[in-house]
Amino acid sequence: MYQLKNSRRGKLSLNTLFIVLFCAILALGSPGTVFSGEISGATAVPDHITLTWASDPSTTQSIAWRTDINMAGGQVQYAEAGETGSWPRETEIHTTGGAGLVTPLGDMNIHAVMLTGLKPGTRYLYRVGGEEGWSAVHTFTTAPRNIERFKFLVFGDSQSTSYALWRATLHGAYGANANAAFFTNVGDLVDQGQDYNQWNGWFNAAEGVIDNIPAMPITGNHEYYTAERGRTAWPVFFTTQFKLPQNGPAELKGQVYSFDYGNVHFVMLDSQAGEGAVFVPDMLEKQKAWLEDDLQNTRQPWKIVFMHRSPYNNRLNRDNGHIRAAFVPILERYNVQLVFTGHDHVYARTYPLRGDAPAVKGSGTVYVISGRSGTKTYPDNVARNWDEFFYDPTDEPNYLTVEVQGDSLTVNSVKLSGGLIESWSLCNKPAGE
Ligand SMILES: [Fe+2]
Structure with a gap:
């Protein structure tokens, strides 16, 4: 059983150099900049x-x-x-x-x-x-055998018209958290995942971080999109470039997977039935069976799940009811404490939920939409009645730090310029303690 500690707002110390860089980027590459792709193909040098x-x-x-x-x-x-x-x-x-x-x-x-x-x-x-x-x-x-404390970084959708903001967000986050063990992206890393121009911009921007700490990303709907508007393809650019655990269900290996780090069991899902079902018709059913088996077999005290589309979303005319129906009963059955998602480009945290309602104290699953680390924002995000905290990062991108120490887990949502959006914690104590 675990408890939600008080959240707080505040300010982190500002990094002057970083603010200057951020202002320069805003001046040079404001939203609306046409992404032209960076003209650099591969050479003999890696x-x-x-x-x-x-x-x-x-x-x-x-x-x-x-x-x-x-x-x-x-x-x-x-x-x-x-x-x-x-x-x-x-x-x-x-x-x-x-x-x-x-x-x-x-x-x-x-x-x-x-x-x-x-x-x-x-x-x-x-x-x-x-x-x-x-x-x-x-x-x-490499990970220590006995990890008392570790930190990882979470980035909301980085899909962009220019990957300069993704570069600034990733490098700013890593610069302020050089002890992070790894980072994750919650999908929609790029705008058109089957157009290598996009990946060229993304990987060029990530140089200097992604070659020092591992990336453990998931797919979003945009990983399925081709350069031709309205067309989709299986996200092979993603699975070719990110060599991820192959322990997922058949036909979804490398994009659905789980791994352990420290005392956490991480589960990475693909919520793109809308784009992917034409290629793998039963992709949600396959994941449900695999997820049930995967969660049943872990003995890790913390269970954290990532998926792109949130079961509890914030955009006005969106409802991911099919994702909620597919996964939430399993997440609740195995007491998953925390789910990170994306897609809405908002930073929002639900109450601990059970059965679509706030859970009794010491139980429930918290769903966090992670914000955005690229240029794209939406004008129609709204706080829902399941949200305990809501912030729409239309002013600048953000990222999350997640620090785990024993039965304590702390999440900071941080603006690119260093401001703290919120800090909150979960405590995962056995019942009765
Ligand atoms: Fe998306």
């Missing part, structure tokens, strides 16, 4: 280097990167940071060729390697590439 976990965060590290189509293979060189002696100590050779993508920027290969047998709680140096060219040296850190 870029778009992306860390994820496809397996145990304490002993493995997945790394993906992009090259031109001529680079059939590649290598990862790595060593423990601070080790004396020659660099690198280990080389993981990948010679099977990358996944070829045909894009408006030219054909390219997406390469991926999963390092295994790593030491828990250890910082490593690494670089990717080969004789034709190496990336700069980056770092990653």
